[in-house]
Amino acid sequence: MERIDSPEKLKALQQAAQKKQEEKESFITMCGGTGCQGSGCQKVIDKLKSEVEKRNLSDTIGIKITGCQGFCEQGPLMVIRPQGSFYIRLEPEDIPEILEETIENKKSVDRLLYTDPESQQKIEKEQDIPFYKHQKRLVFKNNGFIEPTEIDDYFNVDGYSALAKTLYEMSPEDVIEETIEANLRGRGGAGFPAGKKWKYCRQEEAEPKYLACNADEGDPGAYMDRSILEGNPHLVIEGMIIAAYAIGAHQGYIYVRAEYPLAVKHTKQAIEVAREYGLLGDNIMGTDFSFDLEVAEGAGAFVAGESTALMHSIEGKRPMPRQTPPRSVQQGLFGKPTVLNNVETFGNVPLIIMNGAEWFKSIGTENSKGAKIFSLVGKVNNTGLIEVPMGITLRKIVFDIGGGIPGGKKVKAVQTGGPSGGCIPEDLFDLKVDFDELSEAGSMMGSGGMVVMDEDTCMVDVAKFFLDFLKDESCGKCLPCRNGIPKMLDILTRITEGLGTEQDLIKLEDISKTIKKTALCGLGDSAPNPVLSTIEYFRDEYEAHIHDLACPAGVCPELIYYEVDPEECKACDRCKRACPVDAIAGEPGGDPYVIDNKICISCGTCIEECPFEAIAVIPGQQEGSEKVKRVAQK
């Protein structure tokens, strides 16, 4: 392999890659992201490959297995270019028809196209589908064009041009100034300006300096960072080399959790290839700048995403956070000045260098520039990864991009910021999504989790869920977090079991204040947020649990009961057979069935089983068989 020792050499490789692409008549791209894997895309891919082979189409048709294309809900996904046909929910059996119709006859296969739920019209092209239409894909722009293991595909989209420009036309100070000017704020959580962080690190006298990339992605409900690394690893690597040049680092680490084996694999492989091309290692692109990268595998601990803990983990130690200051830019990895940025932050860097700070600033709001990737999940029709301009409203995200709530249910809230964030109620959906407005609403941007909740989601249960998560993930070093979180969880558990009192809400707020003031790191500091924001916006739900012994959303097992509607019940016996605790009585073909709520454990099996939707969940206690009494007896 030839090393790239000048911008001209890079240009030649890019042109060669483009030429190679042009030789094919069409490209069939199949999404191979983890979401589509979960929907069985591998079988479709195998079939596609064997059919193309069988039909002798390999010379004219290129196949690309890309990383995540975003619309995971509709997977497995396929795009055929240049035709632009976008096919969804594919099965292996669909492949022959696609090859005959779209490739040979240049017609699209209607039944495989996306149907607009409103107009019931078929939509042929990706860019016309509402899910994509309202997005602004910057970092994700090329995910659908790149086979992550092929560096040629990255060259084909002018990959590494930003690096050439950096090394040959800019000084480290220029890079820092451009990044500050663009006001690129960190995409991993707090939104600290990346350029400033680089500047502080560069100013430190201690050597060597280190660079690290945070791909821990601890937020349980978010998967964008893995998808960037899985789908376009060279973009992140290019961003990191540029940042390393800016701060004067010669060694960097990408910290990926081991639970993301595909991200680890693609990243490692991309590093190796970049090294072979002379894009990493000594004398990058023929200059005297040297920088190398290594993957450090995390082992699944939420706190390991916190910057000081992450550095301990890279050092091979237990990921315990430490007191700051000193900040990581002063004393980070191995006690040396270190810059840590998130995957998506680095992914934006080459774009800013290529297109300039002015371009970047033209997107977004006053203090939040550019776009942000969110994982739009939960109770929303179009789940997937979206990249939207800062300043878009939550309403637009949930309804225009997300296509609203399934089953005609009512939306209740959107949770952002993961376990450190909060829940934003529906009446605030017109706020603009950026760093500041989300914080003002009691939540935060976080790394990009966006979980939609509907009327069937219990907000007390959600708060309990996050505290249960944080209790497990607290490292135990500082007392407020170690003892405060379990105490709060205890109170919430009692409330969900019908044993809460009005006092409990005051206690929760009290403990929250103490933890916020005194916790050692960001985990504890932000741990009360899910509780505080739900108390603020959904106090009535807490009160219903406490005073009415009722879970209005029908979630908390002790605060609901089941009832068979005698009008609807056809005495088919299915529910009785399915019930795991024999709580249902009745004779097939006889009188309507009856559920004994003294025995029922609210597992929902009968509801799923009943073909007539005859079983209702009723918030509250059934007279004579109160479930809360069971708890009290325990």
Added chain:
Amino acid sequence: MAFETEELKAIDKIIAENLASKDQQKSPLLPVLQDIQKFYGWLPEKALIRASQKLSVPLVSLYGIASFYNEFRLKPLGDYHIVVCTGTACHVRGAPLLVSELERTLGIQVGEVTPDQKFSLETARCVGTCAVAPVIIVDGEYHGKISKKEVQQLVTELREEGE
């Protein structure tokens, strides 16, 4: 389990390789544990003891790391290993009901192995396929948008398969 010399050698090799890694500044503990787990699928006590002797670190330091991270297991898995995602997206789409369903069907709690060693059950905090929640993983294979009924069917199939 008898501790064969073969295994001793394998562990010694893992340690030697990690000690030889170019980055001398780094503590080898985490990567050594990761490699031992890759070898066995879990962390047997005997392997940890061997590692502690070879690395001259107290066993408790290894245990501290092993118990801190979610990735490490101190128990072997069943023939079929079932992981239920209980991340936020899966939680709001009914994961808790899947967990209790599996606990009932398999007769074990999360973190346990059935007496016949056939099934083990674990939960994970987000497996990164939130768009198709709820998700369970059986022996590395992802099953998205899964219902309780499908979980039942899956377990029944696996039971028969092993027969």
